[in-house]
Amino acid sequence: MFKISSHIYKTIVFLALLTFPILTIGQILDTEIPNVISDSIKTKTPKVIPLTHIIEGIEVTNKEISSINKKINKDRKITEIDSMFPIYEEFLKIQKEEVNKFIKADPNREKIDNLIIMWEGYGEYLEIWQSEVNEFEERNSRLYETIAPAETTWNLTYDNALEENAPPEILNNIVAIRDSVIKLKEIILKNNNDFLSMESRINVEINEIEEVIEELTSLKDSEVYNLFYQRLEPIWTTSFSKIWERSGTNNIDSVKKSTLGTFDFVKNLKRSLPLFVILVALITLLVLYLKKAFTTYPFTDENADLQHAKDVLTEHYLATIFFITFLLARFYFVPAPKLFLDILTLLSLFSAISLVKPLMYKRFKKLIYFAIFFYVFDSIKTYVWFNAEQYRLYTFIEAALVIVVLFSFTNPYVDTKKMKMGTFGIFLLKLTPLLYVLCGISILANIIGYINLTDLTLKISTRSGVFIILFYSLLIICNAILLSVVHRHFCVQPSFDPELKLLTEKKVLKFNRVTIIIIWGLVFLKMIDQLAPILTYFTDTSSEPYKFGNLSFTPNEVLSFLLVLFISFALTRIISFLINDDQGILRVFKLPKGIPAAISLVIRYLIIGFGIILALSSLGIDLSKFNLMAGALGLGIGFGLQTVISNFVSGLILVFERPILQGDTVEVDNLLGTVNRIGVRSSTITTFDGAEVIVPNNSLISNDLINWTLSDNTKRVEIIVGTSYNSDPNEVLKILYDVAINYEDTLKTPTPQALFVDFGDSSLNFTLRFWVHYENWLQARSDVSIEIYNQFKEEDIEIPFPQRDIHVKNIPEIVSNYKTPPPHDPPDTETNIDDTEIPKVVIPIEHRDPGHDLEVEEKESEANDDQEPNNDNQ
Structure with missing residues (x-):
């Protein structure tokens, strides 16, 4: 039976032993050298710095101020935006005037689409600037939150130093470092105000760009561009005298x-x-x-x-x-x-x-x-x-x-x-x-x-x-x-x-x-x-709410729910196809057997789990309302679903510990077959008779399980054979070894073994052992046995029949009527009748006298037991 491998526990113990001294050393270092920055500057609850650590605290704060000063210096990107934005504002102003001319020039729809795309590009460019400025604002805010408690810390430290009559030099240093912190805070606030102002100006331009795009879109959707709107006069009322004149709007979108x-x-x-x-x-x-x-x-x-x-x-x-x-x-x-x-x-x-x-x-x-x-x-x-x-x-x-x-x-x-x-x-x-x-x-x-x-x-x-x-x-x-x-x-x-x-x-x-x-x-x-x-039509139609009792939903939410589930299950099928076995796309990593299947299972169930959550969220369902259901489900699991959960956990153990893998030949509960699928609740084993047996995973974990192909797929085949006492054991051993070693499916390592077992009652007993791949062992035993028979026949080596002794206490009178033994009398049977030698006879049943007592004792030698065929079946 396979149990959970002990290497997991060894790993946990090793990590514990490794972590313990590290934590211990860290605690020792923490008590001997307190971190001034961590305790007093970076924390949101400022603390007084003791006089014994003031110099060290000043050095650390100076380093922190120097680091923040380097970070708050205006980046090249911000400088470029600051210098380019006024030019871009003027450019957009000119383009807005061009748009007014463009609308009056009666353009076709394609020219309007072209101009819309152009203005969308302008908006995208400004949105990139806005995003970069916003990133600097957030960074400055984080820096401000980092340095802000330092002012209070040094104020408290200054008051404490006065109470303890610290030297004037120490007091001056505390005042200097406090002033540096205050100045740094003012610089950060000023930069953030500049960034906010710049972001606001950029946002104004973005809004104006959106207004232009809406105006162009409205123009394209107006009645003038309706398919059946007559924009030009019929051709018979039109003069083509101006056909060679240039258009008066060549300056627009040329x-x-x-x-x-x-x-x-x-x-x-x-x-x-x-x-x-x-x-x-x-x-x-x-x-x-x-x-x-x-x-x-x-x-x-x-x-x-x-x-x-x-x-x-x-x-x-x-x-x-x-x-x-x-x-x-x-x-x-x-x-x-x-x-x-x-x-x-x-x-x-x-x-x-x-x-x-x-x-x-x-x-x-x-x-x-x-x-x-x-x-x-x-x-x-x-x-x-x-x-x-x-x-x-x-x-x-x-x-x-x-x-x-x-x-x-x-x-x-x-x-x-x-x-x-x-x-x-x-x-x-x-x-x-x-x-x-x-x-x-x-x-x-x-x-x-x-x-x-x-x-x-x-x-x-x-x-x-x-x-x-x-x-x-x-x-x-x-x-x-x-x-x-x-x-x-x-x-x-x-x-x-x-x-x-x-x-x-x-x-x-x-x-x-x-x-x-x-x-x-x-x-x-x-x-x-x-x-x-x-x-737009489908969006408006599918957004109409429908209500059944207390449940309210829209067709759009239902479609989103079904679409998310469909995509989730489609992804699981694709992942299962690509990496569900050792020959999938993960084979380039040369992972141990069964690891790709475990990875596939984890990914698939994560996708399904997140897919279900997203699908329920798309319906507008508050998942917190399932708390009561989760409690009831837990109670149900404890009482009624413990077998299902047991099989589920056993399935996870099978997947991650890998005592059996897909394609392995296993034997459990007198069931011998090939593992076809390892599921979460049950696994499928295909027997060699062609039947597919669904086995609960708990049975595979808790029962004795023989895996013939876990670490390798080799099997030892043993053939027992007996020869007559007239044969040469050395020659027999040589024949047995040669037959095994010359067989095409015999593995060279381990080498075949031909052994003399014992002296039997009627034969010299030998055994031949050799290794083959598991899927070939039945055919190999048959082929090698036939070849042994053929070799013995060529070398005149006899495989003897069993020897039996028959003791007849009383013989019927009908025996005297038979002068010669019947033709079917075994040639190697000896008959003793009260130490008197009589002819070898066989008494037909119909001639036996029921009034006489006939007792026949048959004893088989131990050699015959050794020659019993091995009843291995597949």
Whole structure:
């Protein structure tokens, strides 16, 4: 039976012995040299410093004052903020005037979005300054709390020194150190007042920035930008005489201004750029590590989707690294200028070419370049100001180009639809008529004057292709990453089920596909400016409270509750898959067997515990109301659930002490099998007959448990054999040893042993002992026994039958009728009848006389007992 290991207790005793002298020495030092700072300056209850320690106290206080003086000196960051803020205030004032001109210039929605992003960047910059100033305020407050008690301490010390008639020099030193403390306090208070004033000014500017953003947002949501608002006159009433004139608002949001703003943004990335470089390095290492999974362990699955996912990492890993890097930059550098984001999008598209192009039909490969061209062509409207006539002509040319390109790639459309393509290709081809319709609506709306509708339909027509390329690239990259993780997880194991591996890979890719489609839908809604209204509608709807009795909740709280639980259990499944065994991601640390399973269990139950707490908190439930329930639960545990708790604690002991591990062969309560799972309440043992037995953990802890594979999986096999007295024992021992040592599954260490046991009644008895791996021991005993028989047969070594003596006291008369012994009489049986030799006979039962008494005594020799087969069964 396994019990709790004694090394835990040894560790506790060792730590106790180690801690005791340290505490003792600390107490001795504390009594001999009192810490003046700890007792009188840093504490909130000042104490008088004795005259015998005043000089020491003055030295310590001087050091403390010098240290605080260095800390309160204005940092370079604060100096920079103090000098830059007036310039920034003036800059924002000019930008506010530009906003007023911008609103009067009748911009399109994209220009408004661009300006909103720019002002969000201004606000982010000021919030960073505000945060840094606030950090200095908090630091100064802590320093003030540290030094403030020192003034009272030295006042009390001065009064005490007067009472004890201290020398004038001591009194002067006390006064000097007290004055230094007072001066330091005044400096800290003055700096904090300056910081508060600066923070207040920054906050005023932040509020004004928020007002500007709200004004621009209201403008974008106004009726003027409604899809069916006629912003321009119909084309037949418009004169194009001014089409070659420059726009009167070229000074507003021009290309030059956007470019300079982007350069200024890049220059200010000095603080965040190092961390981004580290993230890129980690991404590179991760991609190379995932790529190694396919080169180290050959990928043999024939599924086309799986092969495409594998090729992304094996053949296009550089493009994968660049794509992930540019995509990460979009979310890392936030908020960023619109031009900076568009440049990152272009770089991502160029990286995606080598990822997507190999999966496209030859006829459509050039379409990806036209998609990039239309994205740039449509984005120009965001940075260049046109007059009304120029804008109409530009959008008309854009729509016409889209129609021409679509026609050139899909004509004839009927024949194109008959091409053998994948599901996704067929889906995109079916969207072609929709693009024709959108371009037609764009041209018609342009003619009538509904320019807002023109902008929206052109945005969908020109940018949908770009978003499809980006998200399809993201899909295949995520597929490749997930496939590499699953492939490595299965291949590092000694054996695995290929069907289970294939099923897991397909499930992972399906889940990833659904996730990417959902994200694509949200981004598409954001592109057409419909995400915010939809979220606002659902937020307002789900925040309506519902009441049942005393319970009040909102749909938003219920959804949050379910979402938190779903994420918690999903994380536990992922962690269980990755680190639940010794072949998981923790194998690089070469941890002892069973430690990864224990780590996995702790992490999973922590996630579930915190998930349940967060889920209940999202419902607005006060957890303090569960105190009464906790008391009742404790009472229930004490009486009715003690078996469950016993099994729970036993499960924790099994996990952390590791007397049995998953995959071990154990024997408990006449149950022999392999440990399939170690749970918190019970464990599953699969017997060699194929049955799965649920064993409570308490039974594994409290009962005698034999673990055949705890420290190693070797087992000694013993074969007992007897030979006739005519055989040579030396030759027999040699044969036994050679058979064992030459068997392929025999372990070389320990070496096999062939031993002569004793002289039996009818045989010379030998035993052969050799070691094999546990899973092979039954087959090994069978194979070696057969080989021993074959070798004995070749060497004419006889394995004798048992010898028996039969004593017959009375023999029936029917014996005289038999002249010869029957053919089945054993050849080695001796018959003695009252010391008179008679023929060897066998008396059939039907000829026996019931009136005579026949007693037969059979005795087996001890050698036969030695030859009884070992009834080990599995």
